[in-house]
Structure formats: C-alpha cells, structure tokens
Amino acid sequence: MADTDLMTIPGQVDPVPVARDITPRADGRIDLLGLPNDDIRVLFEQAGLDPKQAKLRAKQVYHWLYHRGVTGFAAMTDIAKTMRPWLEERFVVGRPTIVEAQHSTDGTRKWLLQTDDGHEYEMVFIPDADRGTLCVSSQVGCTLNCRFCHTGTMRLVRNLTPGEIVGQVMLARDALGEWPKGSMAGLDAAEDAGDYTSDGRLLTNIVMMGMGEPLYNFDNVRDALKLVMDGAGLALSKRRITLSTSGVVPAMARCGAEIGVNLAVSLHAVTKEVRDEIVPINKKYGIEELLQACADYPGASNARRITFEYVMLKDKNDSDEDARELVRLLKHYDLPAKVNLIPFNPWPGAPYECSTPERIRAFSNIVFEAGISAPVRTPRGRDIDAACGQLKTAAQKKSRAERDREAAANEAAA
Ligand code: SAH
Ligand code: SF4
Numbered sequence: 001m002a003d004t005d006l007m008t009i010p011g012q013v014d015p016v017p018v019a020r021d022i023t024p025r026a027d028g029r030i031d032l033l034g035l036p037n038d039d040i041r042v043l044f045e046q047a048g049l050d051p052k053q054a055k056l057r058a059k060q061v062y063h064w065l066y067h068r069g070v071t072g073f074a075a076m077t078d079i080a081k082t083m084r085p086w087l088e089e090r091f092v093v094g095r096p097t098i099v100e101a102q103h104s105t106d107g108t109r110k111w112l113l114q115t116d117d118g119h120e121y122e123m124v125f126i127p128d129a130d131r132g133t134l135c136v137s138s139q140v141g142c143t144l145n146c147r148f149c150h151t152g153t154m155r156l157v158r159n160l161t162p163g164e165i166v167g168q169v170m171l172a173r174d175a176l177g178e179w180p181k182g183s184m185a186g187l188d189a190a191e192d193a194g195d196y197t198s199d200g201r202l203l204t205n206i207v208m209m210g211m212g213e214p215l216y217n218f219d220n221v222r223d224a225l226k227l228v229m230d231g232a233g234l235a236l237s238k239r240r241i242t243l244s245t246s247g248v249v250p251a252m253a254r255c256g257a258e259i260g261v262n263l264a265v266s267l268h269a270v271t272k273e274v275r276d277e278i279v280p281i282n283k284k285y286g287i288e289e290l291l292q293a294c295a296d297y298p299g300a301s302n303a304r305r306i307t308f309e310y311v312m313l314k315d316k317n318d319s320d321e322d323a324r325e326l327v328r329l330l331k332h333y334d335l336p337a338k339v340n341l342i343p344f345n346p347w348p349g350a351p352y353e354c355s356t357p358e359r360i361r362a363f364s365n366i367v368f369e370a371g372i373s374a375p376v377r378t379p380r381g382r383d384i385d386a387a388c389g390q391l392k393t394a395a396q397k398k399s400r401a402e403r404d405r406e407a408a409a410n411e412a413a414a
Contacts, residue, residue: 025116031094033170034163036227037062047090057083065093066233069170069179095174096167108381111171115140115164119157121211123168124386125176125203132176132202136168137391138221139212144246146266147278148311150347150392151211159217165224169206169234176202206236208243209264211391215248215255222259229261238262244309249285249293256298263297264307264340265290269317270325278316291333305336311344311389312355312363323366330372339367339374345387 025031032040041058045051060079064070071094073079073087099120100112109125124135141154173179178201206228208214214221225241228234243255244264255263267290269275275282282290294306310326312318330337341364344354355363360376367374379387 025092029090029092031092031163032061032065033094034161034166034224034227036223037232043091057087061087063232066166066170066227066230067180067235069173071095094163094167095171096164098171101175102384102386104381104384104386106380106383108384108386109175110381110384110386111175113164113168113171115160121160121164122386122391123172123210124381124391125172126380127202131204133205133207134169134172134203135207135210136165137210137212138165138208138214138217142212143216144213144279144281146246146268146280148268148313148344148350148352149389150350151389154211154392156212159220160212162220162223162227165220166227166234168210169203169228169236172203173234178203205240206242207264208241208261209388213246213248214243215245215251218251218254225259225261239304242307244307246279246281247285247290248281249289252293252297260299262304262307263294263300264309265294266311267308267326268311270322270329274317278311278313287329291329291335294335294337295333300336302336305338308337308339309342310339311342312360313344314353314355314359316352318355318359318363320362320366323363327367327370327372331370337372339372341374341376342388343376343379345379345382345389347385347390347392 030043037058040062041054044054044057049057057079060076064076070076073084076084096113096115098111099114102110107127111123112120113123114120119140121137121140123137126133126135137160139159140157142151143156145152208221228236228241229238238261241261242264243259243261244266245252246266252263266279268279270287272282272286275287294300297306300306308330326339341360343360344352346354364374364376381387
C-alpha cells in the first residue's frame with residue numbers, strides 16, 4: 001500500500017475541508033469523471049474551444065459520460081469525427097480500478113476498488129426480489145470509532161473525490177449492463193431525461209452506507225449525488241437514494257437542503273451512557289440534539305420516513321426497556337420513523353456479540369406494537385465480508401494507542 005500523507009483529522013471535528021488528493025495522470029490528460037457540465041465546459045474553453053463550441057461539446061460529452069456510460073470519445077457519434085481525436089488527446093473518462101470482484105452465495109456482490117494513488121475501498125451490490133441496492137463508500141477508512149464497526153478500526157486515509165464516488169455507481173451499471181440504450185436523436189437533456197427508469201432494472205437504489213461517514217465528506221458526496229440525481233446524468237430519483245450518518249448534527253440540515261435524499265441515522269442506543277460507548281460522536285452531539293435535527297429534517301414525512309438503524313448487541317442495547325425507551329423517544333420528537341434492526345455482523349477481534357434471535361424478535365415486537373415499523377434486516381454477503389460493518393480494506397490499522405488517544409481527544413472535545 002502506498003504510504004501517502006495521512007490527514008490529521010481528529011475524531012469529532014465538524015466537516016473539515018480536505019484538499020482533493022488526485023494524483024495527476026502520467027500522460028497529462030485530464031479525467032472528466034466526476035465533473036459537472038459547467039466544469040467540463042470551462043476545461044474545453046481552457047483547451048482552446050470558443051465559448052459557444054465549448055458549451056455545446058460539454059453538453060454532448062456530459063450526456064455520453066453520465067447518461068450513456070460511454071468511456072471512449074470515439075463512440076460519441078454526434079460529435080464531429082475530427083473533434084474526437086482532439087478530445088482523446090486531452091481528456092479521458094476513467095473508472096475506479098477493480099482489484100477484486102467477489103460473489104456471495106446469496107447473490108450479493110462486493111468489489112474491492114483502488115484509487116489512482118493506491119488506496120483501497122469497497123462497494124457492495126445487494127439484489128433483492130423487488131429491488132437492487134448499491135452500497136457506496138464515501139471515504140477510505142473513517143475518523144469515527146464506532147466500537148462495533150470494522151471500518152472504524154481503520155484510520156481515515158482520505159475522503160473519496162466526487163469521481164471516485166459517482167464512479168462506483170457507474171462501475172455497477174457497467175457490471176450489470178444497465179446503461180440506457182435508446183437513440184441519440186434529441187440530445188436535449190430534458191427530452192432524454194426520462195429514459196432511465198428503475199422498472200425491470202437490477203440497480204434501483206443507492207445507499208451511502210459503505211466505508212466512511214458521508215457527512216464528513218459533505219461537498220464531494222453532494223457533488224457526486226447531484227450527478228446521480230441529474231435527469232441528464234445518471235437520472236436516479238432522490239427518493240431511491242439514502243444517506244446514512246452516525247449523527248453529524250450540524251451537517252444534517254445542509255444535507256436536507258443541498259442534497260435532499262432520504263436520511264438514515266445510526267442511532268444504536270437510547271441512553272447517553274451506552275451511545276457514548278458504542279457511537280462516540282454522541283459525546284459531541286447527544287441523542288436529544290440528534291433527534292431534534294431529525295425532526296427538523298426537510299422533507300421528512302410519513303411518506304418519506306427517516307430510518308433509524310439499530311445494531312443488536314447482546315446485553316448492551318437489546319433489552320425490553322431499551323425498546324420501550326426507543327419508542328418513547330421517537331414519539332416524543334414526533335418523528336416519521338421506521339426502525340431497521342441490524343443483527344450485529346461479527347469481525348475478528350470485535351468486542352461484542354450479536355443478540356439472540358429471540359431477543360431481536362422481542363425487541364422488534366415492542367417497537368412494532370407501538371405502531372412503528374421495525375423489520376429485522378437479513379444479513380447479506382457475510383461469507384465475503386460484505387455485510388454492514390464488515391468493510392475494511394488493507395489500509396493502515398489504527399494502533400491501540402492511537403485509538404485511545406483519539407478517544408481521549410474526543411472526550412476533551414465533548
Ligand atoms: N458511517 C455511516 C454509514 C456507514 S455504516 C454510519 O455510521 O451511519 C452503515 C451502517 O452499518 C451503520 O448503521 C452502521 O452503524 C452499521 N454497522 C457498522 N458496523 C456494523 C456491524 N458490525 N454489524 C452491523 N451493523 C454495523
Ligand atoms: Fe464510521 Fe459509520 Fe463505521 Fe461509525 S459505523 S465507524 S461512522 S463507518
């Protein structure tokens with residue numbers, strides 16, 4: 001693994017601007033993956049096209065790039081033949097590099113990916129009868145140290161760029177063969193916007209639930225999701241996208257206003273004592289503050305409920321009393337909520353065990369009887385370490401001393 005500069009980002013600091021860390025390509029060409037239409041236009045102007053040409057070409061290239069999934073300029077048939085080599089000399093359309101692709105016995109697929117500067121991250125595709133969900137990573141590693149999460153034992157190596165984030169979705173469409181075909185007549189974005197529907201597709205939903213805390217990489221996650229949601233781009237409805245946060249309260253309102261996707265919150269405990277222990281960001285943003293931010297989340301309604309994730313840890317957070325307190329809290333804040341009960345997925349050296357199936361059932365029943373949906377999530381892809389909280393690449397592990405230091409710093413910051 002390349003030993004690049006590690007960013008010193010203490011655990012509970014509000015979203016930190018982190019310089020994009022893109023290694024320039026050896027051949028000097030510029031990778032357009034992850035850039036919006038306007039940035040492509042500016043690059044074309046800088047390369048010598050007049051403003052009118054640059055605008056037209058940018059629109060065409062943007063369409064081929066994000067709507068059609070084309071990676072070579074030679075295939076962009078509505079662009080003048082003489083123009084295509086000109087583009088080819090100066091630009092490329094990249095994809096994340098696949099290091100390994102694995103298939104679980106239950107159909108779940110996991111890809112180990114690599115950035116141009118040698119860092120590894122993962123994405124997971126989970127097919128179901130009525131939908132297919134892509135679980136997308138936002139960071140290599142994570143600054144937070146949730147105690148039940150394998151990713152949390154990694155250092156944060158760096159934030160993923162918009163290209164590396166949207167690139168995961170594009171790679172999945174490549175792998176599943178799901179780019180819209182259609183004719184190129186009517187290049188008008190509006191005319192073409194409707195031709196990616198989720199009907200009959202394998203990939204219908206996206207969850208920002210891979211490696212990392214998406215709200216600590218806010219700008220890049222937003223820019224990537226804008227390309228995913230753009231009707232002229234990947235054209236996936238925001239209603240089919242869910243962002244999961246461990247509770248970065250100050251970024252939640254921005255998430256609603258600037259991204260507008262469904263929200264999932266990793267609650268996992270109902271008392272300060274337990275949540276402080278298992279989700280340490282709780283020391284900075286407590287349960288009340290977090291639930292208030294959920295109540296204020298724009299667009300939350302009964303039709304678009306907030307998902308509360310709750311990992312079931314034996315003798316830690318799984319009692320009847322915990323379930324009743326969960327109900328009380330959700331009602332107190334009048335939250336349009338559904339609860340996702342996640343059986344703990346083990347990993348080597350994990351300090352917890354999964355609750356028994358009977359305990360999980362009893363917990364679920366209490367929440368359900370209070371009128372709140374509380375399905376138990378079936379673990380998927382456990383055999384290839386693709387299940388929630390099992391993602392961890394070979395990047396540097398935090399040392400015990402380092403984790404203790406971070407914990408002490410977090411406490412000081414609280
Ligand atoms: N960082 C974000 C999103 C990634 S984690 C967040 O924390 O919300 C996606 C979900 O998996 C979170 O709810 C997380 O708490 C949960 N999770 C982490 N480790 C797990 C494990 N070992 N077993 C089950 N769920 C886990
Ligand atoms: Fe990071 Fe989420 Fe894992 Fe916590 S659960 S360590 S926030 S990836």
